[in-house]
Amino acid sequence: xSILVDGSTKVICQGITGASGAFHTKGCxxxxxQMVGGVTPGKGGLQDANGLPIFDTVQSAVDSTGANASMxxxxxxxxxxxxxxxxxxxxxxxxxxxEGIPVQDMIxxxxxxxxxxxxxxxxPNCPGLMTxxxxxxxxxxxxxxxxxxKIGIMPGYIHTARCDAATGKSVGVISRSGTLTYEAVxxxxxxGIGQSTCVGIGGDPVRGLxxxxxxxxxxxxxxxxxxxxxxxxxxSDEAEAGRWIETNMSKPVTAFIAGRTAPPGKRMGHAGAIIxxxxxxxxxxxxxxxxxxxxxxxxxxxxxxxxxxxxxVQPVPVAHGAS
Amino acid sequence: MKxxxxxxxxxxxxxxxxxxxxxxxxxxxDAVQVGERLAADSPPVMVVKAQVHAGGRGKAGFxxxxxxxxxxxxxxxxxxxxxxxxxxxPPDGLAVDRLLVAEGVDIDxxxxxxxxxxxxxxxxxxxASAEGGVEIEQVAEERPEAILKVPMHPIDGLSDxxxxxxxxxxxxxGKQVRQFVSIALQLADLFVRTDASLAxxxxxxxxxxxxxHPDGQVVAIxxxxxxxxxxxxxxxxxxxxxxxxxxxxxEMRARDAGLSFVALDGNIxxxxxxxxxxxxxxxxxxxHGGDPANFLDVGGDASQEAVTEAFRIILAxxxxxxxxxxxxxxxxxxxxxARAIVAAAEEVGFQVPLVVRLEGTNVEEARAVLxxxxxxxxxxxxxxxxxxxxxxxCESVA
Numbered sequence: 001x002s003i004l005v006d007g008s009t010k011v012i013c014q015g016i017t018g019a020s021g022a023f024h025t026k027g028c029x030x031x032x033x034q035m036v037g038g039v040t041p042g043k044g045g046l047q048d049a050n051g052l053p054i055f056d057t058v059q060s061a062v063d064s065t066g067a068n069a070s071m072x073x074x075x076x077x078x079x080x081x082x083x084x085x086x087x088x089x090x091x092x093x094x095x096x097x098x099e100g101i102p103v104q105d106m107i108x109x110x111x112x113x114x115x116x117x118x119x120x121x122x123x124p125n126c127p128g129l130m131t132x133x134x135x136x137x138x139x140x141x142x143x144x145x146x147x148x149x150k151i152g153i154m155p156g157y158i159h160t161a162r163c164d165a166a167t168g169k170s171v172g173v174i175s176r177s178g179t180l181t182y183e184a185v186x187x188x189x190x191x192g193i194g195q196s197t198c199v200g201i202g203g204d205p206v207r208g209l210x211x212x213x214x215x216x217x218x219x220x221x222x223x224x225x226x227x228x229x230x231x232x233x234x235x236s237d238e239a240e241a242g243r244w245i246e247t248n249m250s251k252p253v254t255a256f257i258a259g260r261t262a263p264p265g266k267r268m269g270h271a272g273a274i275i276x277x278x279x280x281x282x283x284x285x286x287x288x289x290x291x292x293x294x295x296x297x298x299x300x301x302x303x304x305x306x307x308x309x310x311x312x313v314q315p316v317p318v319a320h321g322a323s
Numbered sequence: 324m325k326x327x328x329x330x331x332x333x334x335x336x337x338x339x340x341x342x343x344x345x346x347x348x349x350x351x352x353d354a355v356q357v358g359e360r361l362a363a364d365s366p367p368v369m370v371v372k373a374q375v376h377a378g379g380r381g382k383a384g385f386x387x388x389x390x391x392x393x394x395x396x397x398x399x400x401x402x403x404x405x406x407x408x409x410x411x412x413p414p415d416g417l418a419v420d421r422l423l424v425a426e427g428v429d430i431d432x433x434x435x436x437x438x439x440x441x442x443x444x445x446x447x448x449x450x451a452s453a454e455g456g457v458e459i460e461q462v463a464e465e466r467p468e469a470i471l472k473v474p475m476h477p478i479d480g481l482s483d484x485x486x487x488x489x490x491x492x493x494x495x496x497g498k499q500v501r502q503f504v505s506i507a508l509q510l511a512d513l514f515v516r517t518d519a520s521l522a523x524x525x526x527x528x529x530x531x532x533x534x535x536h537p538d539g540q541v542v543a544i545x546x547x548x549x550x551x552x553x554x555x556x557x558x559x560x561x562x563x564x565x566x567x568x569x570x571x572x573x574e575m576r577a578r579d580a581g582l583s584f585v586a587l588d589g590n591i592x593x594x595x596x597x598x599x600x601x602x603x604x605x606x607x608x609x610x611h612g613g614d615p616a617n618f619l620d621v622g623g624d625a626s627q628e629a630v631t632e633a634f635r636i637i638l639a640x641x642x643x644x645x646x647x648x649x650x651x652x653x654x655x656x657x658x659x660x661a662r663a664i665v666a667a668a669e670e671v672g673f674q675v676p677l678v679v680r681l682e683g684t685n686v687e688e689a690r691a692v693l694x695x696x697x698x699x700x701x702x703x704x705x706x707x708x709x710x711x712x713x714x715x716x717c718e719s720v721a
């Protein structure tokens with residue numbers, strides 16, 4: 001089990017003919033994701049280098065392929081529109097990788113998504129989401145997996161499916177940061193802990209699913225034993241998640257907040273400080289999370305070991321391909 | 324992106340928000356000339372304000388209320404001839420080359436009015452307080468009830484009734500209400516139209532009653548705007564307001580190379596991929612007793628040129644006594660980054676200790692590349708994980 005996506009998820013790529021879209025479509029295919037097509041307006045009827053059909057519109061792609069998830073690599077000026085196009089075509093999981101979408105666009109997009117209650121948005125400005133597949137053969141970056149679903153730019157091979165995890169446990173990962181997500185995945189994998197689903201929620205101020213929505217999905221998921229959450233300075237999402245965890249979450253949660261040593265002064269005027277409130281700094285967020293029963297890592301090097309302790313498992317160090 | 328106060332005033336004026344008469348000048352002579360013009364048709368109280376992005380101008384003596392053209396000459400000579408030092412400037416201060424000379428305004432009341440994006444409510448939000456003036460953050464902290472927040476509709480923006488409610492809540496009366504409503508609606512429209520991330524009028528003043536204006540007038544005295552860098556592709560006019568002299572030259576140079584760089588006070592240079600990992604790397608250096616010299620995110624797909632430029636920027640600072648490279652390769656392949664490190668190190672020349680930690684895609688090949696280069700890079704050590712890397716680099720500079 002997993003949340004949001006699994007081996008049966010059918011995925012299209014919006015912006016499949018762009019350099020990034022093409023590169024990562026191949027990466028997802030190689031991991032074993034059911035990539036079923038792509039969308040580039042004006043190139044409908046053609047095929048990409050992998051032989052996937054290209055459509056002019058998301059609606060025609062969905063009608064022809066039965067796709068229920070989309071990975072968006074459309075450039076920033078048009079990405080907001082692409083998200084709405086996917087929602088309007090009934091795509092259930094919309095994952096927007098694009099970095100640099102204007103905030104005002106995302107404010108309007110988020111508001112309009114309320115009209116599409118069956119669609120969820122992941123991102124933008126995120127590495128994507130993935131549910132690891134079983135390892136079939138090989139080691140390290142050349143290992144072969146099946147039955148998983150990787151939507152995005154993360155290195156698939158560092159992930160471990162529950163069935164391959166030496167401890168028999170798997171955790172959910174929720175992160176605002178890309179490469180720090182990989183760090184958490186890697187640290188849990190080398191200790192023999194698998195991942196149910198990993199979700200990069202993105203670093204933008206206005207985005208799709210947040211910590212609380214995902215925590216509640218992980219709480220319901222029978223194959224998630226705990227959750228690693230990775231936050232950053234700015235905003236009050238982590239503190240609100242902490243308060244939610246205290247009353248609603250039975251599974252152990254480990255958290256790290258990046259940016260304790262980030263210099264102040266990169267904030268915006270008085271209004272930024274007022275709107276950010278007291279929960280804006282890394283220290284404040286860590287304090288709230290700790291008070292709410294979350295095991296908070298002081299160091300980003302403790303993500304894996306802290307999760308193992310919280311799960312009450314003896315780590316089983318594994319010789320992972322890249323170690 | 325930030326702009327100057329005088330530019331913000333011009334934006335407000337184009338949106339029909341009243342601002343006092345005044346002009347930006349770059350010389351003492353021009354300041355005097357503007358002063359003479361202003362003094363001709365109003366009581367001779369004027370202000371001279373240094374135009375720099377850093378705050379703390381008033382306490383630094385770079386905002387002066389003056390009562391004569393001679394005093395303007397004196398204030399302008401001082402500001403253009405001295406560097407401004409405040410808690411928000413570098414220790415050696417900032418050169419001032421632009422001044423705003425504006426007519427003074429009599430003040431009955433000061434209001435705070437701002438708009439920013441509230442990430443929790445996922446929309447733009449007006450923030451207002453009847454207690455305007457410089458200490459607004461203190462007000463927010465001590466008496467949060469004195470701060471009013473009005474969320475704008477994410478698509479329709481601010482409604483008339485919302486602005487009217489706010490005016491009454493701020494205690495405005497008579498004709499002040501209509502003036503305030505107009506200002507709030509215009510500001511909300513301007514904010515969205517220009518892809519602003521912050522629009523702040525502090526103070527928005529009510530002038531004392533006069534015969535001509537028995538309810539006083541509502542005027543914007545000081546304004547601050549920040550804009551969304553990601554929207555500059557459709558904000559040509561705003562982008563042209565950019566003042567490169569306000570930027571740190573190293574940060575500009577880094578940006579041109581596609582890097583995100585912020586200089587800090589420590590002695591350990593950092594080169595990392597991803598903003599979150601870069602911040603975490605700084606955090607873990609601190610935990611090991613070290614002090615980072617910079618934040619540097621090389622991005623997701625750094626070229627050899629970008630890595631070389633990153634090393635150049637880091638090593639240009641004499642204070643840097645050691646460098647930590649921390650890369651978790653995803654899209655970025657470790658072997659490519661390893662080759663870039665070797666090539667860059669050879670081109671730039673490494674005199675200080677270098678600790679390299681690589682993980683992720685193609686890490687085996689990357690390790691082989693670094694091993695082969697070891698003889699040519701005597702100051703390099705490799706690390707097995709994040710903790711090991713931080714420990715090694717901190718030891719090396721201790």
